[in-house]
Amino acid sequence: xxxxxxxxxxxxxxxxxxxxxxxxxxxxxxxxxxxxxxxxxxxxxxxxxxxxxxxxxxxxxxxxxxxxxxxxxxxxxxxxxxxxxxxxxxxxxxxxxxxxxxxxxxxxxxxxxxxxxxxxxxxxxxxxxxxxxxxxxxxxxxxxxxxxxxxxxxxxxxxxxxxxxxxxxxxxxxxxxxxxxxxxxxxxxxxxxxxxxxxxxxxxxxxxxxxxxxxxxxxxxxxxxxxxxxxxxxxxxxxxxxxxxxxxxxxxxxxxxxxxxxxxxxxxxxxxxxxxxxxxxxxxxxxxxxxxxxxxxxxxxxxxxxxxxxxxxxxxxxxxxxxxxxxxxxxxxxxxxxxxxxxxxxxxxxxxxxxxxxxxxxxxxxxxxxxxxxxxxxxxxxxxxxxxxxxxxxxxxxxxxxxxxxxxxxxxxxxxxxxxxxxxxxxxxxxxxxxx
Amino acid sequence: xxxxxxxxxxxxxxxxxxxxxxxxxxxxxxxxxxxxxxxxxxxxxxxxxxxxxxxxxxxxxxxxxxxxxxxxxxxxxxxxxxxxxxxxxxxxxxxxxxxxxxxxxxxxxxxxxxxxxxxxxxxxxxxxxxxxxxxxxxxxxxxxxxxxxxxxxxxxxxxxxxxxxxxxxxxxxxxxxxxxxxxxxxxxxxxxxxxxxxxxxxxxxxxxxxxxxxxxxxxxxxxxxxxxxxxxxxxxxxxxxxxxxxxxxxxxxxxxxxxxxxxxxxxxxxxxxxxxxxxxxxxxxxxxxxxxxxxxxx
Numbered sequence: 001x002x003x004x005x006x007x008x009x010x011x012x013x014x015x016x017x018x019x020x021x022x023x024x025x026x027x028x029x030x031x032x033x034x035x036x037x038x039x040x041x042x043x044x045x046x047x048x049x050x051x052x053x054x055x056x057x058x059x060x061x062x063x064x065x066x067x068x069x070x071x072x073x074x075x076x077x078x079x080x081x082x083x084x085x086x087x088x089x090x091x092x093x094x095x096x097x098x099x100x101x102x103x104x105x106x107x108x109x110x111x112x113x114x115x116x117x118x119x120x121x122x123x124x125x126x127x128x129x130x131x132x133x134x135x136x137x138x139x140x141x142x143x144x145x146x147x148x149x150x151x152x153x154x155x156x157x158x159x160x161x162x163x164x165x166x167x168x169x170x171x172x173x174x175x176x177x178x179x180x181x182x183x184x185x186x187x188x189x190x191x192x193x194x195x196x197x198x199x200x201x202x203x204x205x206x207x208x209x210x211x212x213x214x215x216x217x218x219x220x221x222x223x224x225x226x227x228x229x230x231x232x233x234x235x236x237x238x239x240x241x242x243x244x245x246x247x248x249x250x251x252x253x254x255x256x257x258x259x260x261x262x263x264x265x266x267x268x269x270x271x272x273x274x275x276x277x278x279x280x281x282x283x284x285x286x287x288x289x290x291x292x293x294x295x296x297x298x299x300x301x302x303x304x305x306x307x308x309x310x311x312x313x314x315x316x317x318x319x320x321x322x323x324x325x326x327x328x329x330x331x332x333x334x335x336x337x338x339x340x341x342x343x344x345x346x347x348x349x350x351x352x353x354x355x356x357x358x359x360x361x362x363x364x365x366x367x368x369x370x371x372x373x374x375x376x377x378x379x380x381x382x383x384x385x386x387x388x389x390x391x392x393x394x395x396x397x398x399x400x401x402x403x404x405x406x407x408x409x410x411x412x413x414x415x416x417x418x419x420x421x422x423x424x425x426x427x428x429x430x431x432x433x434x435x436x
Numbered sequence: 437x438x439x440x441x442x443x444x445x446x447x448x449x450x451x452x453x454x455x456x457x458x459x460x461x462x463x464x465x466x467x468x469x470x471x472x473x474x475x476x477x478x479x480x481x482x483x484x485x486x487x488x489x490x491x492x493x494x495x496x497x498x499x500x501x502x503x504x505x506x507x508x509x510x511x512x513x514x515x516x517x518x519x520x521x522x523x524x525x526x527x528x529x530x531x532x533x534x535x536x537x538x539x540x541x542x543x544x545x546x547x548x549x550x551x552x553x554x555x556x557x558x559x560x561x562x563x564x565x566x567x568x569x570x571x572x573x574x575x576x577x578x579x580x581x582x583x584x585x586x587x588x589x590x591x592x593x594x595x596x597x598x599x600x601x602x603x604x605x606x607x608x609x610x611x612x613x614x615x616x617x618x619x620x621x622x623x624x625x626x627x628x629x630x631x632x633x634x635x636x637x638x639x640x641x642x643x644x645x646x647x648x649x650x651x652x653x654x655x656x657x658x659x660x661x662x663x664x665x666x667x668x669x670x671x672x673x674x675x676x677x678x679x680x681x682x683x684x685x686x687x688x689x690x691x692x693x694x695x696x697x698x699x700x701x702x703x704x705x706x707x708x709x710x711x712x713x714x715x716x717x718x719x720x721x722x723x724x725x726x727x728x729x730x731x732x733x734x
Contacts, residue, residue: 003536006532006535006536007536010532014521014523014524210519213519213520213521213522214515214517214518214519215519215520215521216519217513217515217516217517217519218513218515218518218519218520218533218577218580219536220486220488221486221488221508221511221513221515222508222533222536222537223536224505417483417488417489
């Protein structure tokens with residue numbers, strides 16, 4: 001045990017000191033944050049403002065100014081006819097030219113049919129839709145007028161509904177956490193998938209390195225093969241956990257800073273809202289997210305995450321170590337990698353379905369199968385699942401880990417001393433049954 | 437007294453016999469040569485001694501007791517294929533390997549310092565292994581093998597990669613370790629490289645031991661009875677009573693002879709002295725290589 005501890009220490013120290021580890025630990029959160037934030041940020045950037053020239057003969061649009069990125073510029077109808085306007089448009093920089101002709105027929109539908117949008121190139125779909133919707137609204141208004149409805153009354157009848165969902169199982173008063181829970185489940189499952197692959201591959205590469213540089217020959221005269229394998233697996237687990245914990249501390253820090261800033265700005269708005277009418281502010285989305293985050297049982301989720309993270313990794317790392325021991329170079333690993341990667345990829349596919357339906361039978365079974373449970377169960381953990389299911393899944397995983405490590409150990413101790421030809425699956429099975 | 441007794445040890449890989457009832461006695465405080473061509477079964481035997489694999493039959497005794505896992509700390513093994521972690525510093529690497537041999541940290545550091553001074557490699561302490569030349573790395577590996585002062589040292593092809601100066605340095609260190617009471621096993625297929633240093637040898641071929649014993653008696657047994665002689669100021673002669681002349685060369689008044697003796701060496705020498713001043717008289721000793729070839733072919 002003492003020797004395994006020494007090996008764990010070496011693995012941990014040499015890897016944590018590596019530049020690549022330090023860079024990834026710092027860059028990892030920044031990169032993933034960028035991955036989420038950048039598209040959101042880009043969406044908020046104002047687009048180029050497009051100016052549309054309008055010749056509105058019947059004054060249908062009431063000199064509507066348009067919106068942020070689509071502006072209207074009206075030509076005085078008494079000075080322009082269609083030909084002059086088109087001629088003028090061709091000399092201007094305007095994006096498009098909208099022509100609404102007068103008609104002898106007072107029916108607004110006739111006007112609608114005769115509207116033309118001229119352009120110098122293809123018109124952006126968004127702009128086209130916007131203009132169409134706008135015209136529909138104004139023509140609808142015209143029709144109402146024809147029917148004798150007062151526009152002022154019409155304006156008053158406008159309603160905006162924002163649905164609030166409440167989950168009664170969670171104490172009734174909190175808003176439903178489903179979207180946030182799905183987010184947490186997805187991130188947790190995906191992180192486990194990523195860590196298993198990245199660190200599992202590192203275990204495999206480490207074993208191959210020791211084998212090809214013949215360090216095993218030296219090591220094996222001091223320690224048992226199993227100690228060497230276990231030391232490497234646990235050493236890397238410690239590295240992975242360290243990286244994860246640095247990220248968690250980082251994340252909590254960022255969250256607290258963000259909450260401080262946002263709350264500082266929003267608290268007044270909320271006070272005003274609650275003193276006046278009892279309706280919550282619709283725009284206060286960020287505040288409600290913070291509220292929901294506070295309502296989630298994080299110690300429970302993080303506890304489950306660390307368990308599945310650790311045992312999922314250990315289960316796969318044992319397999320990766322066995323593969324590494326069986327080959328002489330990394331390019332020979334492919335045929336063995338395939339059956340190991342398959343359940344991982346299946347798990348990430350099922351993860352998406354399990355998020356939609358955490359109590360479905362697919363979610364249930366894949367969260368019991370040990371090769372997929374670490375990822376799929378994390379999709380279910382944020383939603384309240386029966387404790388017996390969690391206990392059963394965890395027990396199966398622990399039992400599988402022990403069995404897999406034993407199996408891998410038997411392949412490993414034969415594999416690391418075998419050089420030359422690439423073994424087949426059948427030979428691996430034979431190694432398992434070898435007597436010392 | 438044997439430190440290591442290998443008794444009727446067999447090891448099979450499938451139907452292939454890597455070792456076939458091999459028995460060898462290795463005396464304490466000696467340098468023992470385990471010789472044989474590639475694929476003879478040397479590495480299989482060494483792995484059994486190191487308890488990396490177990491024999492299919494037979495037993496190995498260390499100091500008269502069956503080998504047990506704890507004995508690993510009393511054995512030092514330098515494998516044929518050397519391996520050190522390329523990205524680890526020399527000092528860290530030695531400390532790590534020493535501690536895996538159950539040495540405590542303070543003692544390990546002290547011994548690393550001693551050995552580094554002896555090999556004049558103190559300045560490498562903070563260098564990565566990958567920065568060292570092959571010969572330098574070999575020295576580090578040698579230190580790693582002997583650092584825990586094992587009773588039994590096993591060197592598999594120890595001199596590959598060493599220049600003549602370092603080879604001599606290692607040879608003298610090995611003799612010193614023997615004089616301090618350690619037992620050394622040399623495993624090599626380059627038999628001439630260990631002839632002069634070994635006290636005893638065993639020859640194995642295709643999993644079978646074909647010869648074992650002290651070098652001198654073995655060589656005597658395989659003596660060819662051929663002598664080399666040189667004479668100065670000699671009088672001419674065409675044949676001898678006690679030997680047959682195989683070859684005769686004259687250079688600048690020196691007569692070189694190759695003789696197949698028909699009588700005792702002393703009688704031959706006496707007869708030669710009658711013809712002139714005997715400046716060289718020596719029996720042509722067969723090399724271990726010759727003996728091996730002769731033994732395998734017979």
